[in-house]
Amino acid sequence: MNILIQNGTIITMHNRKIIRQGAIAIEDKNIIDVGKNRDLKRKYGTGYEKIDAKDKVVMPGLINTHQHAAMSLLRGYADDLPLQEWLGKWILPIEKYMTPHDIYVGALLTATESIMSGTTTVNTMYHYTREENEAKAFAETGLRGVIGHVCFSQRKKEDKTALKDLAKNWHNKAKGLIRVSVDPHSPYTVDPEYTKELKEIKEELNQKYGSEKTPIIWHTHVAETIDEQEKIRKAFKIKLKNGVMTYLDSLGVLDKHVIAAHCVALTGRDITIMKQRKVKASHNPISNLKLASGISPVPRMLRKGLTVSLGTDSPCSNNTADMFETMKATALLHKGVNKNPTLTPAKQVLAMATIEGAKALSWENEIGSIEVGKKADLAIVDFKKPHLCPLYNEISHLVYAAKSADVNTVIINGKIVMENRQPTTINIEKVMAMAEKAKNSLLERLARNIK
C-alpha cells in the first residue's frame, strides 16, 4: 500500500531536522520521500492513502531494546519485595509452569501494548519453543522485533536446539520484521566455556542465516546489580578485578553486535572496553529503580560516545511496556542523582529511544529515523491535548509531557498497525481475554503443582 502522511510536524531524528507542515510518502515498506507538504502533495496524489497529521507530530517509532515480552502475563503478580524473595519465591517458581502457549499469549499482550504506545521494535529475550513463541506473536501483530532465546549453563543441549531452530525459522522472516539473537542470560549464569561456545554458535548461525546487513546479534544482561562480580566468583570460582564487561572481553565475546542490558555496575575500565569493542548499552531505568539494582552511569557512557539505548525490561519489573514513561524516567533520573539539570536533555533522550535504539540492535540501516530509503516505522502523536498545550517545543513535549495514549496512529514496515488508536492487526478484547484465561490457568497449575 502507498501512503501519504500530510500536514504534520515531522521529527526526523536525522541531522536534527524538524519539518513543519511536512509530509512523508511511503511505498510498500519504504519511506520514499520526506519534505514539505506542498511539494509532496503535488508529487504523490492518486494511489496514495492519505493520513492527515494536522496538529500531530510524526516521529520514528520507538525502539525498546530490552524486554522479556512473555512476562507481561505476570504483570503485578509480585512487587515491593526483597530481590531474592521476589525472584526465588515468586517469579522463578511460577515461570516453571508457563507453557509455550503462555509465552505466546504474554508476547501477544506485550505486542499489543507496545504498538498502542508507539513502539515499533522490541528486543525480547525469553525461552524459545517451537510450538508457540514470541516471534509468532510479533509476526502476527506486525510488530518488528529481535527475538532471542535465553541460554543458561544448566541446559546447554536444549539451548543449542532452540537457537538453531529459532535462527532457521525466524531470522529475517515475516517480511523482514523478525530477526533473532543469541542471548546468554548473564555472566553469572552462563559459565565461561559455554559463553565462548555460544559465541561460536552465533558465528555459525550468522554464516548460515545472517548477513552483514541482517546480523544475528548477542543480547545479554551485564552488570545489572552491584554484586555481580561476587555472583560470578561464587558460581565459577573466578575472581574478577576490573569489572564484568572486562571479564566478558577476556572471553573474546564482545563486538559491535553485542547489546548489554542494564549496565549498572560498570567500572571505568568496563566503559573503556565497551567503547573499544563498540558494545551497545540498553538502559532500563524503571526496572533498575523498582528492583533497587542501582543507577546506571548513563551520562558517563554518553560522554564516552557509547551507543546508549532505552528499554523497559519485563512487565514484572516496570510494570508496563511504555517507552514514553522510560524516556521521561531517563531524562529525570540522571539529572537528579548527578545534581545536574543539564544532563540527558530531551533531544538526547529522544535519540536514545529511536536512532540510538536502532544502532543498538544493528538495525540502523533500516529503522530509527525518518529518512528516504528506510523502512516506514512511524508513530503519529496527537498534540491536541490539554497536557500538550501550549506548544513551545515539540521535543520537550514528547519527552516530558506526552503519554503513550497520545499516540494516534502507528505504521510498521509500511503497514498501518494502529489508526485512531484502533489496532488493525489485533483484536484487543480477544487478547485481553486470552491473557486473563492464561493467567487463571497458570495460577491453577501452580496451586496444584501440575506442569
Place this chain on the structure above:
Amino acid sequence: MNILIQNGTIITMHNRKIIRQGAIAIEDKNIIDVGKNRDLKRKYGTGYEKIDAKDKVVMPGLINTHQHAAMSLLRGYADDLPLQEWLGKWILPIEKYMTPHDIYVGALLTATESIMSGTTTVNTMYHYTREENEAKAFAETGLRGVIGHVCFSQRKKEDKTALKDLAKNWHNKAKGLIRVSVDPHSPYTVDPEYTKELKEIKEELNQKYGSEKTPIIWHTHVAETIDEQEKIRKAFKIKLKNGVMTYLDSLGVLDKHVIAAHCVALTGRDITIMKQRKVKASHNPISNLKLASGISPVPRMLRKGLTVSLGTDSPCSNNTADMFETMKATALLHKGVNKNPTLTPAKQVLAMATIEGAKALSWENEIGSIEVGKKADLAIVDFKKPHLCPLYNEISHLVYAAKSADVNTVIINGKIVMENRQPTTINIEKVMAMAEKAKNSLLERLARNIK
C-alpha cells in the same frame, strides 16, 4: 443529583477495605452509603443516576498537594538548563509579563488536565489578583482546591491586600470547593519578621473566615535545595545550625496546618521538629529530579510517622499535572536510591496520593477516602486495557501500570465533572485555544517589552 455507582471494585483507602462487586450511593455532595452491589441496588433504586463501573476501579480522587497551576502556560518553555539560568533568564523574566488573564487561563488548563487525570483536589500557590485568578478557574471547572497567594519580602503591602481579598472572597466558597492558604514563598525569600507577621495574618484571617473544620492553612516551599541554608545566610545574615525547618520553628510558625513542599534538604532535627509540630510534607519527586534539587528523605519521614503527601509541582518543572506519573515516580525513586525494593510500596504510595494528601491539606474530614459522610470526590478507572491485563492486584496496577488516560469518570463534590473521558464543565477545545492564544500574546509582550 443522586448517583449510584455500581458493579465496581472499590478501593476505599479506609481501613484498607477493598470491596469487589461494590457500590457507592451519593446524595447531593455526599457519600451516603458504601457497600456490596446487591445491598445498595436494593436500597437505592429510582431517583439515582446509575453509573456502571463494571471492569472499573473506583478510588478516591487524587490529591495534588503542590502546584503552581497558572504556570502550565509555560509548560515546555525552558528545560534542561542550569537552575539559575532556568529561573533567572527564562522563568522569572517571562512571568513578569503574565497578566491576571494569563493566570486564569493557565489555571483553567491545569484544572482541565487535573480533572482528566483523576485529580480532584489541587493545592496551588501563585499570585492572586482580584480581576481573574486561579480560584475562579477552579470554581468554574468544579475542581476542588486550596488557593494560595505567594508572599515575598519585597512586596508586603500588595501581599497583605491580596491575602485579605483572597480569604474574604474565596475561603470556603463555591459550595465548599475552594479554600485558601497563606503562602510565604520560602525561608530565603521571606525575611524572619515578615514570616512572623504572616503567621499573625493567617491567625486573623482564620478567626474571621476560617474554622476548626475549615482552616486557612500555610503552604510554603521548605528545603527544596541543599544550598537553602546558604541562601538564608546571604539574604538575611542569619547563620543556621540545625536546618531550615528548625529555623522556621524558631520563628514560631510551625503547626499542624503547615504544608511544606519539597522537604529535600532536611536535617534529622528538622524531621523531629516536623513530627513534634505535626507539619505535613508534600513530596514532589519529578520536579526535584528535573531541577536536580536532590532527593527528599521520604522513607525516613514515613518511618518517623509524618504525613507525606504527593505533588506534581508546576508544569514548568514536571511538565504535567499527572498524579499517576508522580505516584509511579515516588514508588520507584526511593527503592532505587536507597537500594531497597521494599520501600514506598504501592499501597503506601496510593495512600500518599489520597488520604495522606487530604491530611496534608487539613481536609481529611471531608476528602481522601471513600467513606460515608465524606464528600463524593472519586475517580473511576477503566481496567479493561491491555496494559492493566492480566489482573492480580488492583493497587499494584494503579501505582505501577495505570495511566491518567485510563481515568474514565470523575466526580467532585457529588458532581460528575468527567464522564467517559468527556469533561462536563469544560470545553476542552476552547481552553486549549485560549491557552495557545495567551501564550502567543505573552511571547509578543515579552519580545516587545510591554507589560
